[in-house]
Amino acid sequence: DQQVKQNSPSLSVQEGRISILNCDYTNSMFDYFLWYKKYPAEGPTFLISISSIKDKNEDGRFTVFLNKSAKHLSLHIVPSQPGDSAVYFCAARMNRDDKIIFGKGTRLHILP
Amino acid sequence: DTAVSQTPKYLVTQMGNDKSIKCEQNLGHDTMYWYKQDSKKFLKIMFSYNNKELIINETVPNRFSPKSPDKAHLNLHINSLELGDSAVYFCASSQGLGLAGADTQYFGPGTRLTVL
Numbered sequence: 001d002q003q004v005k006q007n008s009p010s011l012s013v014q015e016g017r018i019s020i021l022n023c024d025y026t027n028s029m030f031d032y033f034l035w036y037k038k039y040p041a042e043g044p045t046f047l048i049s050i051s052s053i054k055d056k057n058e059d060g061r062f063t064v065f066l067n068k069s070a071k072h073l074s075l076h077i078v079p080s081q082p083g084d085s086a087v088y089f090c091a092a093r094m095n096r097d098d099k100i101i102f103g104k105g106t107r108l109h110i111l112p
Numbered sequence: 113d114t115a116v117s118q119t120p121k122y123l124v125t126q127m128g129n130d131k132s133i134k135c136e137q138n139l140g141h142d143t144m145y146w147y148k149q150d151s152k153k154f155l156k157i158m159f160s161y162n163n164k165e166l167i168i169n170e171t172v173p174n175r176f177s178p179k180s181p182d183k184a185h186l187n188l189h190i191n192s193l194e195l196g197d198s199a200v201y202f203c204a205s206s207q208g209l210g211l212a213g214a215d216t217q218y219f220g221p222g223t224r225l226t227v228l
Binding site: 036041042043044045046049089097099100102104105 | 116152153154155156157160168170202204216217218219220221222
């Protein structure tokens with residue numbers, strides 16, 4: 001039972017353009033949504049989060065948008081840089097417990 | 113200084129053996145976790161400990177036993193290893209229980225376990 005889904009296993013974007021990574025979820029009880037970035041042979045690193053009561057959170061080149069009615073969130077990276085090439089995990093959690101539910105990840109390739 | 117460290121990085125062993133993976137965090141965090149990333153790339157929580165007490169225990173076979181000697185360490189012992197245990201295991205830590213908000217979890221580099 002996949003509560004957090006990332007339907008695109010990979011995405012290629014030209015350097016300097018906008019990267020948009022998508023995520024869908026099924027559980028309307030989630031209170032927070034998070035994005036993690038993972039390089040090969042390293043653990044995931046927290047990137048940005050958004051509370052379920054917000055619809056947008058921005059941090060530098062990274063913006064996360066939340067559409068609760070569609071149970072959809074997206075991560076925008078602009079402009080994309082070579083160092084952004086990594087696997088991006090969408091994740092969600094409820095305030096009542098400490099469990100983070102991860103999606104399967106999307107591999108982002110930034111092309112020169 | 114590595115915030116969350118795991119040893120070993122790679123572990124290759126035969127079916128039926130017993131093995132341990134160690135995890136240490138130097139962040140002063142109260143909560144530590146073990147995650148498993150299987151061949152399908154799903155990253156799933158196995159256990160969490162807060163101040164040496166078990167908080168989350170997902171439906172993991174009892175061959176897996178976490179041990180927390182102190183709040184900076186959470187080791188994972190696996191008995192009678194099976195082929196299906198082959199995966200990457202990640203340790204993580206966070207400041208609290210996350211009940212007040214999006215408490216960030218910091219991950220270790222992972223341990224790739226291969227059971228032959």
